[in-house]
Amino acid sequence: MIIxxxxxxxxxxxxxxxxxxxxxxxxRSCTAICLVGGEREAMETCEALALHSEIKDKxxxxxxxxxxxxxxxxxxxxxxxxxxTVVSMACGVGAQVxxxxxxxxxxxxxVNTSNMGAPEGTGTFVERCAGCGDCILHxxxxxxxxxxxxxxxxxxxxxxxxxxxxxxxxxxxxAWDQIVKALERQGRLDLLDANIPPRDWRPSRNGxxxxxxxxxxxxxxxxxxxxxxx
Amino acid sequence: MSVSRLQxxxxxxxxxxxxxxxxxxxxxxxxLRETARALKGSAHAFNLTDNQAANVRMSSIASSVICLQEGxxxxxxxxxxxxxxxxxxxxVIGASALGIRNxxxxxxxHQMFGDHPQAKNVYDLDSIQELMVLRRMRDDGTNWSGEAxxxxxxLYLGAAANPFADPFEFRVTRLxxxxxxxxxxxxTQCVLDIExxxxxxxxxxxxxxxxxxxxxxxxxxxxxxxxxxFMKNKVAGMSVPDSVVERLRRASDPREEGIRLCVExxxxxxxxxxxxxxxxxxxxxxxxxxxLVTEAGIRP
Numbered sequence: 001m002i003i004x005x006x007x008x009x010x011x012x013x014x015x016x017x018x019x020x021x022x023x024x025x026x027x028r029s030c031t032a033i034c035l036v037g038g039e040r041e042a043m044e045t046c047e048a049l050a051l052h053s054e055i056k057d058k059x060x061x062x063x064x065x066x067x068x069x070x071x072x073x074x075x076x077x078x079x080x081x082x083x084x085t086v087v088s089m090a091c092g093v094g095a096q097v098x099x100x101x102x103x104x105x106x107x108x109x110x111v112n113t114s115n116m117g118a119p120e121g122t123g124t125f126v127e128r129c130a131g132c133g134d135c136i137l138h139x140x141x142x143x144x145x146x147x148x149x150x151x152x153x154x155x156x157x158x159x160x161x162x163x164x165x166x167x168x169x170x171x172x173x174x175a176w177d178q179i180v181k182a183l184e185r186q187g188r189l190d191l192l193d194a195n196i197p198p199r200d201w202r203p204s205r206n207g208x209x210x211x212x213x214x215x216x217x218x219x220x221x222x223x224x225x226x227x228x229x230x
Numbered sequence: 231m232s233v234s235r236l237q238x239x240x241x242x243x244x245x246x247x248x249x250x251x252x253x254x255x256x257x258x259x260x261x262l263r264e265t266a267r268a269l270k271g272s273a274h275a276f277n278l279t280d281n282q283a284a285n286v287r288m289s290s291i292a293s294s295v296i297c298l299q300e301g302x303x304x305x306x307x308x309x310x311x312x313x314x315x316x317x318x319x320x321x322v323i324g325a326s327a328l329g330i331r332n333x334x335x336x337x338x339x340h341q342m343f344g345d346h347p348q349a350k351n352v353y354d355l356d357s358i359q360e361l362m363v364l365r366r367m368r369d370d371g372t373n374w375s376g377e378a379x380x381x382x383x384x385l386y387l388g389a390a391a392n393p394f395a396d397p398f399e400f401r402v403t404r405l406x407x408x409x410x411x412x413x414x415x416x417x418t419q420c421v422l423d424i425e426x427x428x429x430x431x432x433x434x435x436x437x438x439x440x441x442x443x444x445x446x447x448x449x450x451x452x453x454x455x456x457x458x459x460f461m462k463n464k465v466a467g468m469s470v471p472d473s474v475v476e477r478l479r480r481a482s483d484p485r486e487e488g489i490r491l492c493v494e495x496x497x498x499x500x501x502x503x504x505x506x507x508x509x510x511x512x513x514x515x516x517x518x519x520x521x522l523v524t525e526a527g528i529r530p
Contacts, residue, residue, distance in 0.1 A: 046452065058496050066481055073376065085486050120351065125425070149308075150340055150342075151311070151338075151340060151356070152353045152356075153337060153353070154356055154357040154358075154359065155356050155357075155358040155359065155404075155407060156356070157396075157397075157400070157404075158337050158357075158395075159337075159390060159391075159392030159395045159419060159466075159467045160339075160340070160395065160466035160467045161396050161397075161467070162394075162395055162396050162466060162467055163396060164396065165339060167343075167466030167467065168340050169342075169343050174396075177396060177397055180400045181433070189403075192403060193403070193406075193407070193409075195358050195359075195362065195407050195410055196413050197359060197360075197362060197373065198315060198354070198355050198359040198363060200483065203470045
């Protein structure tokens with residue numbers, strides 16, 4: 001899922017100058033699960049903004065609303081025609097889709113979107129995938145070196161790996177140490193004998209913003225071409 | 231055929247000496263020239279680091295050229311941290327055009343350790359892929375995309391190895407991977423834990439790696455037990471035995487003891503099967519290098 005962190009309240013307050021109607025928009029998907037942007041957090045932020053408005057005499061009309069998934073417009077119909085300020089508690093994707101859905105509104109981020117990760121215990125979330133567009137998990141014992149090695153090395157571990165820890169932080173496990181040990185456990189260390197050559201980064205962000213067409217699921221021409229086996 | 235003196239020395243079976251010169255933080259060209267003049271003749275080749283510890287310094291290309299002008303043979307270090315494959319190939323073509331032959335391919339210290347922790351790193355390639363790219367340029371006469379190079383760069387390719395990082399057994403596999411990728415010589419992390427280094431070398435020799443690459447063992451002179459403690463506790467990928475710290479702590483003249491320790495280490499290393507030279511890293515103490523090689527009896 002997408003992992004986000006709450007923005008400090010003063011930073012959010014600074015984005016609201018000149019607003020009159022303020023809608024704090026929660027999302028019940030990823031940011032709710034990482035406990036920063038769900039219904040409860042949206043309501044808390046809403047109360048804080050209302051209190052600030054009252055104390056500082058800002059005159060904001062603040063309310064909160066939480067949708068199922070801010071990144072899909074079919075869930076955004078309650079926002080139809082909204083022209084005020086939206087404090088988005090959804091991820092950066094959600095915030096942008098909301099802006100597209102409400103072109104006359106001012107959408108500001110209430111969270112910092114960080115990465116694609118998974119919970120580790122309670123309240124801790126760790127990056128797992130960098131969305132690089134060319135998955136090699138079958139070569140690396142299901143541990144991604146692009147996302148989890150500080151240098152994204154494809155032929156690691158580097159010389160800074162010690163006691164299973166990354167040189168960058170003692171809190172960070174060395175992904176390549178984990179890969180080597182996992183492959184050893186699986187009896188597949190021979191996978192590491194072959195060098196992985198320089199990769200093509202075009203499927204990653206380096207080919208520009210990515211547009212993925214799933215022909216099977218697309219309407220119109222793309223699906224017709226898929227059906228006809230082109 | 232040798233393209234550099236370092237290659238000639240190593241290929242002829244002689245014991246090679248290399249030493250590190252940290253480029254200045256700014257345009258202190260004269261200071262670099264003075265260092266170069268003072269060190270001339272005390273090693274076969276000199277490594278010019280590439281923004282070591284991720285601190286901004288004079289480029290390794292420029293400082294390598296200045297050393298060349300002073301009659302020293304440079305080993306230009308080139309990290310993958312700050313350059314993509316376009317810049318790496320371009321810089322190496324430029325370096326070779328300027329007379330630089332020895333290139334050390336390394337991934338580079340993470341920028342978190344340096345003076346610009348806010349920087350974005352590159353890592354388009356890793357050190358093994360950098361070797362693959364440079365070897366193709368030299369041997370196949372094409373750049374990585376396959377475009378012909380009418381006059382390919384002349385290169386003697388090196389890599390780093392750290393026998394003190396983990397997982398231990400994999401360090402030998404990694405050395406083999408670097409040789410497969412094109413490494414002709416390897417410079418190791420500084421050896422203070424000689425027992426662990428010997429175990430590493432035994433494994434490397436068992437695999438016959440010493441016949442496929444020239445292994446140059448790193449050494450570092452230390453001026454005090456505090457320097458040893460710093461390396462033990464603060465430098466990633468170092469192994470410093472307590473006995474070394476204790477020896478320096480108890481010495482009446484720690485500086486002299488540090489020199490003795492370094493000289494002894496170099497002599498010990500020379501007797502290990504598969505070790506073809508030593509690499510001296512005397513951080514901010516480069517002027518001690520001539521004395522070290524003289525006392526160890528390995529002055530070129």
